[in-house]
Amino acid sequence: MEREHAAAVSIEGLRKTVTVGFRRRRVEILKGVDLAVREGETVGLLGPNGAGKTTTLKIALGLMRPSAGTARLGVAGLHEVGYLPENAYFYDYLSGRELLGLCARLFGLSRSARDERIVEALREVGLEEAAGTQLRKYSKGMLQRIGIAQALINDPRLILLDEPMTGLDPIGRVEVKRIIQRLREEGRTVLFNSHILADVGELCSHVAIMRSGEVVWRGPVEDAVPSGGGSLEDFFVQVVTEGAVEPESAESGSPGVTL
Amino acid sequence: MSRAFAIAANTFRETIRDRILLVILVFALAMIVASLWLASISLGQGARLMQDFGLVAVSGFGVIVAVFVSAGLVRKEIDKRTVFIIFSKPVGRGEFIAGKFLGLSATMAIVIFGMTVFLFLLVWAVAREPSGWLLLAGGFIYLQVLVVMAVTIFFSTFASPILAAVLGLCVFAAGQLSHNVLSLTQLGDSAALQGLSWVVFLVVPNFSAVSLAPVVVGEQVADWSTIGGWGGYLVAYAVIMLGLSWLVFRRKEF
Numbered sequence: 001m002e003r004e005h006a007a008a009v010s011i012e013g014l015r016k017t018v019t020v021g022f023r024r025r026r027v028e029i030l031k032g033v034d035l036a037v038r039e040g041e042t043v044g045l046l047g048p049n050g051a052g053k054t055t056t057l058k059i060a061l062g063l064m065r066p067s068a069g070t071a072r073l074g075v076a077g078l079h080e081v082g083y084l085p086e087n088a089y090f091y092d093y094l095s096g097r098e099l100l101g102l103c104a105r106l107f108g109l110s111r112s113a114r115d116e117r118i119v120e121a122l123r124e125v126g127l128e129e130a131a132g133t134q135l136r137k138y139s140k141g142m143l144q145r146i147g148i149a150q151a152l153i154n155d156p157r158l159i160l161l162d163e164p165m166t167g168l169d170p171i172g173r174v175e176v177k178r179i180i181q182r183l184r185e186e187g188r189t190v191l192f193n194s195h196i197l198a199d200v201g202e203l204c205s206h207v208a209i210m211r212s213g214e215v216v217w218r219g220p221v222e223d224a225v226p227s228g229g230g231s232l233e234d235f236f237v238q239v240v241t242e243g244a245v246e247p248e249s250a251e252s253g254s255p256g257v258t259l
Numbered sequence: 260m261s262r263a264f265a266i267a268a269n270t271f272r273e274t275i276r277d278r279i280l281l282v283i284l285v286f287a288l289a290m291i292v293a294s295l296w297l298a299s300i301s302l303g304q305g306a307r308l309m310q311d312f313g314l315v316a317v318s319g320f321g322v323i324v325a326v327f328v329s330a331g332l333v334r335k336e337i338d339k340r341t342v343f344i345i346f347s348k349p350v351g352r353g354e355f356i357a358g359k360f361l362g363l364s365a366t367m368a369i370v371i372f373g374m375t376v377f378l379f380l381l382v383w384a385v386a387r388e389p390s391g392w393l394l395l396a397g398g399f400i401y402l403q404v405l406v407v408m409a410v411t412i413f414f415s416t417f418a419s420p421i422l423a424a425v426l427g428l429c430v431f432a433a434g435q436l437s438h439n440v441l442s443l444t445q446l447g448d449s450a451a452l453q454g455l456s457w458v459v460f461l462v463v464p465n466f467s468a469v470s471l472a473p474v475v476v477g478e479q480v481a482d483w484s485t486i487g488g489w490g491g492y493l494v495a496y497a498v499i500m501l502g503l504s505w506l507v508f509r510r511k512e513f
Contacts, residue, residue, distance in 0.1 A: 065512060160347075
């Protein structure tokens with residue numbers, strides 16, 4: 001039971017400022033993000049474009065450095081994390097199996113573990129038959145699924161997905177939703193960004209809403225969808241445009257890895 | 260280090276599957292074959308001319324391939340955002356740089372030694388007197404190419420691929436000329452010019468001194484301790500440039 005309540009992601013006071021343009025104008029992308037994701041939760045990170053969702057994930061993964069604050073992963077570092085970037089591009093000269101082999105080697109898996117995990121990951125995303133096909137011949141939906149497979153190759157406890165439904169046709173969306181649903185049922189922690197609120201409402205246990213570099217609301221999906229009527233979309237628009245709802249205070253998690 | 264080898268294997272696969280490499284290689288082999296024409300008009304110096312011209316072709320094409328491939332090696336991963344896949348896994352920036360370098364080194368080994376062996380067989384078929392030093396000269400060209408690759412990768416960590424390629428070629432050219440420039444300035448009176456030429460001589464890799472072409476064609480006698488020393492110099496230079504690349508790259512955000 002203890003593990004269920006441990007923080008898988010703990011972000012406190014996260015700030016990021018970048019300089020842009022010839023005159024090196026300073027732009028604050030993140031203005032003090034506080035967010036805690038507990039183990040076993042499936043959290044949808046919502047927000048309009050430019051709210052700072054992707055930057056938050058990148059800092060948590062160490063792809064960017066914070067200007068202030070901390071982003072801690074309550075797992076054993078990147079060894080236990082799977083990540084699917086937004087509009088992911090993979091080495092298109094590789095086959096699906098070769099890509100997974102490369103990713104497994106980057107996680108330091110032994111040859112036998114690699115072979116086992118590649119078969120499992122391909123099965124999990126339903127791409128066994130296309131395993132030997134070069135990625136340049138994959139459809140958008142297949143690429144997204146192989147992207148999820150590479151995120152699962154290390155059998156991670158924490159999975160971060162950046163816009164996993166973007167650009168997919170309805171069938172592709174259903175396939176990806178099924179995978180996320182299964183990850184949730186397996187008790188893995190999933191944090192994903194999305195603009196498709198219906199999917200978030202369907203898949204997530206919790207929602208966090210970002211606006212202008214801050215988390216302005218975080219809570220269970222049920223609290224965002226009033227039983228008396230209304231939808232997650234209405235609630236999201238209300239929070240983003242009016243900011244009328246007080247944010248839930250982020251809880252600090254268990255000791256983890258400071259990135 | 261196993262992660263660096265995984266990246267190296269992938270880089271090797273990427274470059275070897277690139278058809279432009281095959282096109283350049285075929286063109287280079289055609290240039291080497293063209294040395295037959297030089298041999299036919301050389302009045303008894305056929306083997307010497309073929310080896311001299313052939314080694315220039317091996318070096319020239321080797322450097323061109325190395326510079327243009329290595330200039331885009333790191334930047335392409337950033338532009339195509341495959342770095343997200345790599346660095347969201349427990350991969351260090353140094354492992355990435357080392358892996359990219361090792362992978363391209365393996366490809367260049369095939370390119371350089373393929374061309375050198377082809378030249379050796381051509382000289383043997385035509386003149387029946389290929390020098391065994393020809394193969395060692397190919398080895399030294401390979402070491403020079405590794406240095407040019409390391410220099411270009413260093414430039415590519417902060418410059419665009421085009422600029423990195425131009426700078427890489429400039430360093431190669433300066434390395435070919437630095438010894439002569441130093442000798443020339445020592446003849447003059449300008450202390451400032453002499454000092455500047457010393458600085459350039461020390462900073463850029465000294466390629467003119469490490470060529471084995473004069474040994475191959477019998478103009479110089481080989482000295483193993485000197486050959487070993489220059490080989491060590493080239494390896495050390497490449498390692499230092501890769502270290503500098505890591506210093507720049509480890510600060511990069513994606």
